[in-house]
Amino acid sequence: MVLNQFLLLAAALFCIGVYGVLARRNGVMVLMSVELILNAVNINLVAFAAFTNSIAGEVFALFVIAIAAAEVGVGLAIVLLIYRNRKSIDLTEVDLLKG
Amino acid sequence: MNLLALSLPAVLAQSDSGDLLVAQNIAFGIIAATMLFSAWRVVSTNNIVHAALYLVIALAGVAAIFILLGAEFVGVTQILVYIGAVVVLFLFGIMLTRARLGDVESVDHENRLIAALTAVLLAVVMSYALIDSFGDTRIDIETPSTTQAVSDSIFSDYIIPFEAVSLLLLAALIGAIVVARREDGS
Numbered sequence: 335m336v337l338n339q340f341l342l343l344a345a346a347l348f349c350i351g352v353y354g355v356l357a358r359r360n361g362v363m364v365l366m367s368v369e370l371i372l373n374a375v376n377i378n379l380v381a382f383a384a385f386t387n388s389i390a391g392e393v394f395a396l397f398v399i400a401i402a403a404a405e406v407g408v409g410l411a412i413v414l415l416i417y418r419n420r421k422s423i424d425l426t427e428v429d430l431l432k433g
Numbered sequence: 434m435n436l437l438a439l440s441l442p443a444v445l446a447q448s449d450s451g452d453l454l455v456a457q458n459i460a461f462g463i464i465a466a467t468m469l470f471s472a473w474r475v476v477s478t479n480n481i482v483h484a485a486l487y488l489v490i491a492l493a494g495v496a497a498i499f500i501l502l503g504a505e506f507v508g509v510t511q512i513l514v515y516i517g518a519v520v521v522l523f524l525f526g527i528m529l530t531r532a533r534l535g536d537v538e539s540v541d542h543e544n545r546l547i548a549a550l551t552a553v554l555l556a557v558v559m560s561y562a563l564i565d566s567f568g569d570t571r572i573d574i575e576t577p578s579t580t581q582a583v584s585d586s587i588f589s590d591y592i593i594p595f596e597a598v599s600l601l602l603l604a605a606l607i608g609a610i611v612v613a614r615r616e617d618g619s
Contacts, residue, residue: 335454335457335458335461335571335572335573335574336569336570336571336572337567337570337571337572338563338564338567338568338569338570339458339461339465340498340502340572341563341567342560342563342564343465343468343469343498345556345559345560345563346469346556347468347469347472347491347495348555348559349552349553349555349556349559350469350472350473350475350476350552351472351476352548352551352552352555353476353545353548353549353551353552354475354476356545356547356548356551356552357476357541357544357545357548357549358476358541359541360481361530362481362523362526362527362530363476363481363484365523365526366475366484366485366488366523367475367476369488369492369515369519370472370475370476370488370491373491373492373495373515376495376499376507376511377495377498377499380498380499380502380504380507381502381572383502383504383578384502384503384504384572384574385570385572389578389582389583389586390586390590390591392504392506392507392578392583392586393583393586393587393590393591395499395504395507396506396507396510396583396587397591397594397595397598399507399510399511399514399515400514400598400601400602401598401601402514402515402519403514403518403519403602404601404602404605404606405605406519406522406523407522407605407606407609408605408608408609408612410522410523410525410526410609410613411608411609411610411612411613412612413526413530414526414529414530414612414613415612415613417529417530418615423530
């Protein structure tokens with residue numbers, strides 16, 4: 335197998351995730367797109383681990399999975415709080431810090 | 434038991450390694466096409482529950498890629514943590530925020546053309562950089578990495594990051610409870 339086929343797949347997944355983060359208005363859907371981005375990074379880490387025959391990339395992929403789980407927990411709590419305060423999770427309406 | 438032995442490439446492992454490579458590439462093509470389609474549906478569908486279910490397919494595809502790369506422990510962890518826990522958390526989030534279903538105006542930004550432009554530009558730049566720097570560098574996986582090797586590495590070289598991550602996970606979960614708790618008790 336060619337190394338680049340994994341890296342290009344990860345790049346495509348990353349770009350789809352970036353599009354989702356920028357184009358979505360729903361808070362939960364933005365968090366889903368962030369998950370796509372994190373998974374693209376994980377594919378890169380594991381592909382380089384297989385390429386260099388070292389285990390470190392896989393260990394860091396496991397760390398990224400743990401951090402992603404924590405991120406979803408806190409992110410969904412924040413979205414829930416926004417919903418409770420404003421009765422909507424439309425991110426374009428959350429502009430209190432806008433000058 | 435070796436998970437790679439169950440996967441599609443190894444079924445044909447009795448024949449010579451050329452056939453194995455072809456089988457691996459076919460498996461990769463199928464997985465990649467499924468993943469990209471479902472990832473695209475995650476960011477394009479108007480139904481938020483469908484987006485979460487397409488996310489399951491995309492994450493399972495990532496796990497399949499991990500197993501194809503011989504990282505079986507990471508693949509299994511991916512299935513356990515993402516499909517088992519994170520997607521359920523998302524479905525709870527959707528349920529608790531009672532998002533309006535099938536409502537086009539409520540899910541997409543008005544400036545999604547600029548978002549698409551950004552993503553395409555990023556894809557072009559990244560693809561150029563990757564093809565330029567790696568070309569057709571080959572990757573050969575003789576043996577899948579065992580769980581023993583991964584755990585040896587975590588509990589010797591990376592023991593301090595491991596403890597830091599466990600502490601961070603605890604802090605994040607307590608933080609999530611504190612943030613999501615109602616002010617008037619319970």
